[in-house]
Amino acid sequence: MPSSNATYAHDVKKIRDLALKALVEDVPFIQFLGVYFERCGDELTGVLPYSEKFIGNPELPAIHGGVTAAFLEVTSLITLSWTIFLREMNLNTNEIDNTSVGGSMRLPKTIDFSVDYLRSGLPVDAYARATISRSGRRYASVQVEAWQDTRHKLFAHGTCHFLMPEQSK
Amino acid sequence: MVKNADLAYQFIDSMPYARALGMRLNVLGDGLVEISMDYDSSFVGDVNTGVIHGGAVSALMDTCCGIAVICHESAPRSTATIDLRIDYMRPATPKQSIKTQAECYHMTRNIAFTRATTFDVDTSRPVATASGAFTVERH
Numbered sequence: 612m613p614s615s616n617a618t619y620a621h622d623v624k625k626i627r628d629l630a631l632k633a634l635v636e637d638v639p640f641i642q643f644l645g646v647y648f649e650r651c652g653d654e655l656t657g658v659l660p661y662s663e664k665f666i667g668n669p670e671l672p673a674i675h676g677g678v679t680a681a682f683l684e685v686t687s688l689i690t691l692s693w694t695i696f697l698r699e700m701n702l703n704t705n706e707i708d709n710t711s712v713g714g715s716m717r718l719p720k721t722i723d724f725s726v727d728y729l730r731s732g733l734p735v736d737a738y739a740r741a742t743i744s745r746s747g748r749r750y751a752s753v754q755v756e757a758w759q760d761t762r763h764k765l766f767a768h769g770t771c772h773f774l775m776p777e778q779s780k
Numbered sequence: 781m782v783k784n785a786d787l788a789y790q791f792i793d794s795m796p797y798a799r800a801l802g803m804r805l806n807v808l809g810d811g812l813v814e815i816s817m818d819y820d821s822s823f824v825g826d827v828n829t830g831v832i833h834g835g836a837v838s839a840l841m842d843t844c845c846g847i848a849v850i851c852h853e854s855a856p857r858s859t860a861t862i863d864l865r866i867d868y869m870r871p872a873t874p875k876q877s878i879k880t881q882a883e884c885y886h887m888t889r890n891i892a893f894t895r896a897t898t899f900d901v902d903t904s905r906p907v908a909t910a911s912g913a914f915t916v917e918r919h
Contacts, residue, residue: 638827640825642822663796665796666795666796667796675798676864680835718826727862727863
């Protein structure tokens with residue numbers, strides 16, 4: 612349903628928030644981890660609230676490497692999907708309505724994922740931000756970094772490659 | 781007999797995240813272990829297909845490689861992941877449990893090299909493979 616430019620402008624924020632909510636809430640594993648995203652304009656920051664079930668080494672204690680890896684991968688995937696959504700939204704300005712942001716969005720598929728563990732994950736909240744290095748028609752390369760108490764002291768960073776979903780007509 | 785087998789089972793039992801995902805360890809030999817994990821709807825990454833999320837597979841890979849290091853014949857005291865790379869070959873079939881087998885194929889004084897493969901019921905086609913380097917803490 613075409614909408615006027617004024618309505619569109621008015622709804623951009625709402626649509627962006629709805630789209631992000633739909634992206635994240637549609638994935639049970641993201642809910643299992645409790646990961647959510649804070650949005651500043653088009654920039655996303657993934658937040659992993661600490662939970663006792665994340666501990667991999669009870670002696671230290673430290674967060675399990677599998678949690679860190681999953682958090683980085685989730686942040687990469689959601690950031691990339693979000694970027695695709697924004698691009699399609701800009702291309703199809705006249706076709707945006709609330710029904711287009713539901714659970715039918717096709718997600719990119721992970722081809723490979725590589726993570727460096729730089730410090731042990733402390734038993735506190737963690738944050739991650741992903742950068743799209745390249746996003747083509749078929750493949751995308753995404754860099755992601757994660758920190759806890761101090762932004763410049765990364766505890767992990769990674770690179771993800773994705774197979775892009777078929778473009779909608 | 782694997783020297784650190786008891787320690788390996790103890791590690792898994794005391795690891796909250798391994799319990800949260802329901803991992804079951806089976807020590808196969810020196811530097812060779814396998815961990816299986818049942819399908820659970822909370823691990824799903826795509827509700828349209830019911831396929832589990834790569835993040836659940838990475839936990840299995842990381843744990844399995846780490847335990848393979850502990851089970852190396854040189855019996856390290858402890859280990860931590862330096863890096864891990866995972867290649868996703870195909871989606872795991874929904875409702876099937878998955879199993880990862882990892883081996884520590886080379887050991888130095890300070891570093892262990894590992895690789896792992898994850899399968900579902902169809903053991904002829906891997907779901908994912910991984911390779912990782914680990915730190916080694918000795919007595």
